[in-house]
Structures are given as structure tokens and as C-alpha cells.
């Protein structure tokens with residue numbers, strides 16, 4: 001579902017502000033509640049992703065929505081769990097976070113991009129430099145919102161070791177699901193315009209996923225960036241590290257504030273649980289860690305056992321995906337290196 005469009009910020013690489021503008025527009029609370037009612041009448045009882053570009057882009061309107069949503073959710077026994085995307089300045093508005101949690105928002109995706117302050121300034125993501133990002137993530141998690149986050153490598157002027165710095169930040173903040181990619185210049189963005197002027201765009205289909213090389217010439221060797229990227233991706237989704245982060249994150253989250261009385265036990269869920277226990281609790285080397293952590297959750301924060309296991313299960317995707325990322329980036333990198341050495345030979349011949 002979608003409540004708003006647009007975002008007030010001006011990150012150089014972002015196409016949202018090109019497509020939808022910097023003045024966030026929202027639906028009315030009545031309209032959104034009518035849409036939720038329709039889903040409810042159709043029998044939907046699970047999670048809903050609010051696909052807003054920045055859910056808190058218009059804080060005044062979003063608070064009006066949440067104040068109307070709160071009694072609606074209570075009257076309907078909390079039929080939905082919400083997830084959404086928001087800018088990190090959500091951490092400075094406790095009232096907003098509390099309202100979200102009271103409306104059964106479970107998780108929020110933050111565009112953190114990089115812990116390197118110089119890169120954030122250069123890409124005009126000034127909102128991430130206002131406060132300590134580590135403290136902001138801590139505040140959000142302790143308020144009861146699980147954090148997912150996006151990270152990017154390959155900004156201009158970036159110093160060697162950016163991949164390791166991202167891994168350290170993710171470990172420190174305990175973010176289980178860190179989406180990671182190399183920077184791409186998307187069509188019509190400020191970044192693309194600047195790179196076009198600087199004649200640094202490559203004639204390569206940018207792709208829009210984590211398995212493609214950058215589509216422009218970076219300021220440090222592409223090979224170094226690609227290798228750091230693959231290594232960091234590999235390390236982030238090491239099964240033991242992933243289990244450890246997920247465990248620490250769910251301990252910090254605290255117990256959920258809303259407890260839905262709507263429960264759906266389906267064969268699909270039971271099968272998923274059995275598959276998870278088989279793969280992570282019996283087959284994999286980290287099996288003892290899996291059971292120790294699960295016991296820890298049941299002892300210290302038992303009400304989150306279900307979402308906790310859901311995020312453990314998500315690790316299966318990342319474990320497979322890190323191999324795909326490694327293989328595909330390696331193939332493209334080899335092709336790029338071959339092409340570059342051919343170009344160098346040609347230049348020498350001409351000289």
C-alpha cells in the first residue's frame with residue numbers, strides 16, 4: 001500500500017525525487033483506512049508493506065494518519081503488521097516512532113548508504129550526518145522498530161576499506177538485513193547529469209540489482225571497489241554472523257506493544273518452520289548457535305520468537321544470494337579487466 005509520494009531530501013543518486021518530486025503528497029487518513037478496510041473485508045490478515053519512498057516525508061500528515069489508524073487497528077484486533085521505508089531522522093521524533101509501534105509497525109528500512117561522513121556529504125545525504133547514525137539506529141530499535149538498511153559502495157573520493165567499514169557498522173548496530181550494492185547512476189538523477197558532464201558514464205546497462213558492476217568510472221579502481229563489495233557481502237551473510245546479529249537485534253527490540261489475537265496456523269508455516277529447523281538446526285555447522293540463540297530468545301524476549309525465526313529463515317535467501325553476487329561480479333570483473341588491458345595495449349600501439 002502507499003500513503004505518500006516524494007521525499008524532501010536531495011540525495012544525488014536518488015531517482016525518487018526526480019520521479020515524484022521533493023514535496024511529499026499524501027492520501028487522507030480516511031482514504032487509507034478505507035483501503036485497509038477493503039483488504040480486511042477480503043480476508044487479508046498478514047503483513048503490509050507501505051511502499052512510500054519516505055513514509056515520514058510529511059511528518060504532520062503521517063501523524064494524523066497514525067492517530068486515526070491506532071483505534072482502527074485496536075478495534076480490528078491488529079489484523080496487519082506494517083513495514084515501511086523512512087529516512088534516519090525518524091530517530092529524532094519519539095512521538096512518531098511510538099505511534100508507529102502502537103499501530104503495529106514492525107520494521108523500517110533506512111537508507112544509511114555508508115558510515116563515511118565525507119561520502120554522505122558529497123552525495124548530499126546531509127540528514128544522515130546530523131546525528132550519530134549508530135545512536136540513531138539504537139534509538140529506533142529500542143523504540144520497537146526492527147531496522148533494515150541499504151548500503152552503497154563506490155562514492156567519489158571514497159577511501160580504501162569502505163566495504164570493511166560498512167561491515168563494522170552493520171555488526172555494531174546489529175542490523176540483520178543489510179541490502180548492499182555498488183553505486184549506479186540512475187537515469188535523470190543529479191548524479192547521472194554530473195557524470196555525463198564529466199564524461200564518466202559507461203555504455204553499460206545499469207541494471208538495478210546487486211549483481212552488476214557500476215555504470216560509470218569511479219574515482220578509485222573499479223577492481224578494488226568490486227573486490228571490497230564482494231568480500232563485504234560475503235562476510236555480512238556468513239551464517240554465524242547473521243545469526244548473531246539477528247539474535248542481538250531481537251533482544252534489543254523488546255516485547256511487541258501490540259498483540260494480535262488473529263492467528264493463522266497454516267501448513268505452509270509449519271512446513272517453513274520444519275525446513276528452517278532442519279537446515280539451520282541440524283544440517284549447518286552453526287546448529288548449536290541456532291539452538292542456543294533460540295533458547296536465549298525464549299528466555300529473554302519470548303514474545304518475539306515468531307518474527308525472530310522469520311528473520312533467521314530470511315538468512316537462507318542471503319546465503320544463496322551471496323554466492324550469486326560473488327559469481328556474477330567476478331565474471332563481469334574479469335571481462336572488464338580484459339577489456340581494459342586491451343585498451344591499454346591499443347593506446348601503447350598508437351603512442
Ligand code: SF4
Pocket residue numbers: 007008009010011014015016017053054087111
Ligand atoms: S532520503 Fe531516500 S527517498 Fe529521500 S532523496 Fe534520499 S535516497 Fe531519495
